[in-house]
Amino acid sequence: xxxxxxxxxxxxxxxxxxxxxxxxxxxxxxxxxxxxxxxxxxxxxxxxxxxxxxxxxxxxxxxxxxxxxxxxxxxxxxxxxxxxxxxxxxxxxxxxxxxxxxxxxxxxxxxxxxxxxxxxxxxxxxxxxxxxxxxxxxxxxxxxxxxxxxxxxxxxxxxxxxxxxxxxxxxxxxxxxxxxxxxxxxxxxxxxxxxxxxxxxxxxxxxxxxxxxxxxxxxxxxxxxxxxxxxxxxxxxxxxxxxxxxxxxxxxxxxxxxxxxxxxxxxxxxxxxxxxxxxxxxxxxxxxxxx
Amino acid sequence: xxxxxxxxxxxxxxxxxxxxxxxxxxxxxxxxxxxxxxxxxxxxxxxxxxxxxxxxxxxxxxxxxxxxxxxxxxxxxxxxxxxxxxxxxxxxxxxxxxxxxxxxxxxxxxxxxxxxxxxxxxxxxxxxxxxxxxxxxxxxxxxxxxxxxxxxxxxxxxxxxxxxxxxxxxxxxxxxxxxxxxxxxxxxxxxxxxxxxxxxxxxxxxxxxxxxxxxxxxxxxxxxxxxxxxxxxxxxxxxxxxxxxxxxxxxxxxxxxxxxxxxxxxxxxxxxxxxxxxxxxxxxxxxxxxxxxxxxxxxxxxxxxxxxxxxxxxxxxxxxxxxxxxxxxxxxxxxxxxxxxxxxxxxxxxxxxxxxxxxxxxxxxxxxxxxxxxxxxxxxxxxxxxxxxxxxxxxxxxxxxxxxxxxxxxxxxxxxxxxxxxxxxxxxxxxxxxxxxxxxxxxxxxxxxxxxxxxxxxxxxxxxxxxxxxxxxxxxxxxxxxxxxxxxxxxx
Numbered sequence: 216x217x218x219x220x221x222x223x224x225x226x227x228x229x230x231x232x233x234x235x236x237x238x239x240x241x242x243x244x245x246x247x248x249x250x251x252x253x254x255x256x257x258x259x260x261x262x263x264x265x266x267x268x269x270x271x272x273x274x275x276x277x278x279x280x281x282x283x284x285x286x287x288x289x290x291x292x293x294x295x296x297x298x299x300x301x302x303x304x305x306x307x308x309x310x311x312x313x314x315x316x317x318x319x320x321x322x323x324x325x326x327x328x329x330x331x332x333x334x335x336x337x338x339x340x341x342x343x344x345x346x347x348x349x350x351x352x353x354x355x356x357x358x359x360x361x362x363x364x365x366x367x368x369x370x371x372x373x374x375x376x377x378x379x380x381x382x383x384x385x386x387x388x389x390x391x392x393x394x395x396x397x398x399x400x401x402x403x404x405x406x407x408x409x410x411x412x413x414x415x416x417x418x419x420x421x422x423x424x425x426x427x428x429x430x431x432x433x434x435x436x437x438x439x440x441x442x443x444x445x446x447x448x449x450x451x452x453x454x455x456x457x458x459x460x461x462x463x464x465x466x467x468x469x470x471x472x473x474x475x476x477x478x479x480x481x482x483x484x485x486x487x488x489x490x491x492x493x494x495x496x497x498x499x500x501x502x503x504x505x506x
Numbered sequence: 507x508x509x510x511x512x513x514x515x516x517x518x519x520x521x522x523x524x525x526x527x528x529x530x531x532x533x534x535x536x537x538x539x540x541x542x543x544x545x546x547x548x549x550x551x552x553x554x555x556x557x558x559x560x561x562x563x564x565x566x567x568x569x570x571x572x573x574x575x576x577x578x579x580x581x582x583x584x585x586x587x588x589x590x591x592x593x594x595x596x597x598x599x600x601x602x603x604x605x606x607x608x609x610x611x612x613x614x615x616x617x618x619x620x621x622x623x624x625x626x627x628x629x630x631x632x633x634x635x636x637x638x639x640x641x642x643x644x645x646x647x648x649x650x651x652x653x654x655x656x657x658x659x660x661x662x663x664x665x666x667x668x669x670x671x672x673x674x675x676x677x678x679x680x681x682x683x684x685x686x687x688x689x690x691x692x693x694x695x696x697x698x699x700x701x702x703x704x705x706x707x708x709x710x711x712x713x714x715x716x717x718x719x720x721x722x723x724x725x726x727x728x729x730x731x732x733x734x735x736x737x738x739x740x741x742x743x744x745x746x747x748x749x750x751x752x753x754x755x756x757x758x759x760x761x762x763x764x765x766x767x768x769x770x771x772x773x774x775x776x777x778x779x780x781x782x783x784x785x786x787x788x789x790x791x792x793x794x795x796x797x798x799x800x801x802x803x804x805x806x807x808x809x810x811x812x813x814x815x816x817x818x819x820x821x822x823x824x825x826x827x828x829x830x831x832x833x834x835x836x837x838x839x840x841x842x843x844x845x846x847x848x849x850x851x852x853x854x855x856x857x858x859x860x861x862x863x864x865x866x867x868x869x870x871x872x873x874x875x876x877x878x879x880x881x882x883x884x885x886x887x888x889x890x891x892x893x894x895x896x897x898x899x900x901x902x903x904x905x906x907x908x909x910x911x912x913x914x915x916x917x918x919x920x921x922x923x924x925x926x927x928x929x930x931x932x933x934x935x936x937x938x939x940x941x942x943x944x945x946x947x948x949x950x951x952x953x954x955x956x957x958x959x960x961x962x963x964x965x966x967x968x969x970x971x972x973x974x975x976x977x978x979x980x981x982x983x984x985x986x987x988x989x990x991x992x993x994x995x996x997x998x
Contacts, residue, residue: 343659348984350966351643358970358986364953440930443975454766461765465758467930468773468976487661489994496974497981500949502959 226256226402228263228426229409231270232419238262243427245403248313256402259427261435264394267423268439271365271392274420279362279390283338289416290334290388296411297327304376304404311375311401325482326377332485333384340389340488344495353504360495362390363470367436369429369449375401376408377481382448385490387421394423394436396449402426430456437463444470444494451478470494523836526843528630533621535707538569541577541730542713544584545723551576556732558706561627562840562849562884570706573729578698578738581727585669585696586744588724593666593694597653604649604691606719611642614715618708622680623840625707627849627884628803630841640965641684644983647967648688651988655693658985660994666694667770667993668746671739674709675752676702676851677806677907681965683709685982686749687726688967693991695747696725700739703732704852737763745769749990751808754905754931754976772980772990774808774972776905777933780926781811781962782916782948785820787938791960793827796911799936799962801835801889804847805909806855808977809934811962813902815922818915825893825913832889833876847909850885859887859908866892866901871912897928905931919944923951932974936962955981 226245227234236242239260245253257263278286297304301323309319341359348356366386371378375398386393397405409424425432429449437445437460445464450457457474464471472493538555540547550571557566573581592600611618618641619633626633655664670690674682679701690697701709709728716726729735733756740748740760747770750760754775764771781799783792799811816824840848850856867873871892880886887908895902895912902912916922926935935954937945945959955973958964965971970986972978980990 346985348966348968348970350964350969352964352966354961354964356966356969358984363974458766462762465761465765468754468757468761468775468978470979473768496955497970497972497986498949498955498957498974499970500957500959501961501964501969502945503961 223254226254226406226426228257228259229406229413229422229424230263230267231273231423232413234409234413238266245400247310253310254403256406256426259396259425259432261432263425264432264435265439267394267425268365268367268436268441270420270423271394272441274392274418275364277418278387278392278421281390283341286388286390287334287337290330290337290384293411293415293417294327294330294334296415297330297408300407300411301327303407307404307407308376311404312373321482322374322377326380329377329380329485330384333388333491336488336491337388340491340495343488344492348499355502355504356499358497358499360389360492361498363494363496364391364443365441366391366393366444366446366494367439367442368393368395368446369433370395370397370405371449371451371478371481372398372400373478374481376404378478379405379408381481381485382446383422385485386446386494389491389495391494392421394425394442396429396432396436397424397426398449399428433460434463437469438466440467442469444472446472447474448472450474451476523844525839527839528620528623528841528843530620530624530841532617533624535568535621535624539571539706539710539730541571541573541581542710542726542728543577543581544727545717547713550574556703558625558704560624560884561851562881564884567625568707570730573700573731573735573738575738578729578735578742581698581729582669582671582739582742582744584724585698585727588722589666589668589696592696592722592725595694597655600691600694601649601652603719603721604645604652604688607715607721608642608645608649610715610718611638611645615639615642618680618711620841621711622708623848625705626676626679627840627851629845629848630843631845632803637678637681640967641680644681644684644688644967648692651689652692655988655992658988660989660992664693664992664994667991668695669744670695670697670747670749670991671742671745672697672699672749673736673739673752674699674701676705677803677808679705680708680712682751683712689982689987690749690991691725693988695991698727698729698739698745700729700731700736703730706730740764747771747991750774754978757978770990772972773978774980774982775976775978776931777808777810777973777977778813778903778905778929778931779809779811779934779936779954780813780815780952781936782815782922782926782938783817783820783824784939784941784944785817786940788940788960789824789827792824792938793831795936795938795960795962796828797831797835800911801847801909802963804850804887806851806907807963809956809963811936812906812911814911814913815916815925816913817922818917821913821915825891828891829874829876832891835876835889837878837886837888838881847889850887850908853885855907856885856887859906859910862901862904862906863890863910866895866899866912869899869901871895871899871901897925903929919948923948927953930976933977934958
């Protein structure tokens, strides 16, 4: 008796809460860690990147206006839903990255825990980074961290899921919205994460996921005048790309999180709220005191 | 026979004040100034000099050295040498140097205020009552940080970055110097600072204060010059961090130049602040706030409230009272203690203001100026109000950096927010209303680094200052400002 023929998934982009194919109609073949064909992924284009920025901007007011407590619960729920699909993530990370099941399992567990970690930061970062300032005069003066706006992020090239979560979670936890370009060669776990995000309570447009090439999409995002900041983590090791994107980012003085020399060890505990604060503005408000 | 006697009218105010000039002689101006490198005043290598002038008369004040690339190199090397010991000095000792500097600034504040007014053109009332007290306060505040950095929230062992290249504008010469040098030194960095080419004199006086404080040679270096000097400083490989205050255009070019170098950067750039007046605003205070917001320092303020957003129902009343108030402003000799509006800092700046004012008229906005006699010599611009301004007008979009306010209207709070945020800048904003909940609602939605509620243009060393969007990044002042001069965590 012949076995049942499996039903395979079509891997698409995730923009504004929907799963479109690339408007360019392009796709590219994704191989596993041993070079065998896994699936075709959508090959995102300039238009897709722009659509994603529009979706991210549209989602910004609602997401940044949500209470920090609410954002914390929403991000915790992402962890809950990932936990439910843990085996699927392990299979996909193993296929993409190789290195054995134990390592893949550890990466997935760490990715889930990272959402929990950043979920906990949402309602603490303003206390840690904010202040009441003792100015010399009859004024109440306070500073609070606020999200900078729409952030474009290049996800790490090696760590397909844990690295991507470690880049995206700190950006969105404080109220930013993000357009993230996945690892070019290992995009599939990110698409599955999109499915988790779509069925969690994260509003559409808060996280937009583009599968494709950082070198192709990065320049459009770095040039885009409605992008407030860019995270170049995924350009680690590609100095020419990183420098080009930094130069382009200057056109509207984007905040730039520079690329590290090499991809960091994502299993390490994050370095406090540094990645969150890289995408925060400090707002200071003055008000007179008197009767 | 009745004798008619002329009884002086003591009732009707005439606003005629007797001249009350501060003595120019309080400030000593040398004929020529050298560069301050490694603790000594040294002549520029290629001998080039430029002239700084008194903008209220156009008269030359002094010849100032123009630092070339070789001079900048010398200054950066001096700063690098000094860094070795300065960064190892116990924080408490560094702090004591800053306390000394703060005291010397207070002791010499009258002299410095006069010098600043002469070189910049701003009224003595502002240099004396605003600039100099804030300059000293900035050094006092940061002096105390020098031995407390481990408790600033940047990890247990934050480290200095190295040599900071700092470039400052001409609108608050000594205050911007303080904003740059005080935190850099407190955090253990050494600096090479370039003051603006039109206002170098107080920075050079500060160099003398460094000597009086016996600050170790090379910790502070002052290189005077224009754009080319600044470029040499930004691009020097021995500089670890660049801090720039000035135009967005130059800020962009610096950000481009630093791409891939790993040098740290903070930018404090232009602005086009909205000052939002609701129908329940305390009108008298609001009028003072509007005047302070845009006519303070001749409008040469990056956070100036240059877009006045007035709720439609009170537009006519607010504009009428604003005009009445502007008629009482006194424009003239910056050294006169009764002067409200001084000179425009340079001919170039006056040209820029004039071009935008012409554009405002050409685009159909209605211009109003109080009757105001401008002095014959020097560079001056009367306080100017534009009404009937549309968001598309250049005077509503571009930074004018002069005493020119554009009045726009709104109906609802949401419209006020939308219009206020409709700019690529995001440095500051103002809100005037008696309703507390509305202030906080507005403050939350205004995309600007500083929001003044029922006040405007307040500054304090403990209060972080800096912009959103194309007004730059990084903060100056308070705990937040230290981040610009420290290496922490994964950076270390």
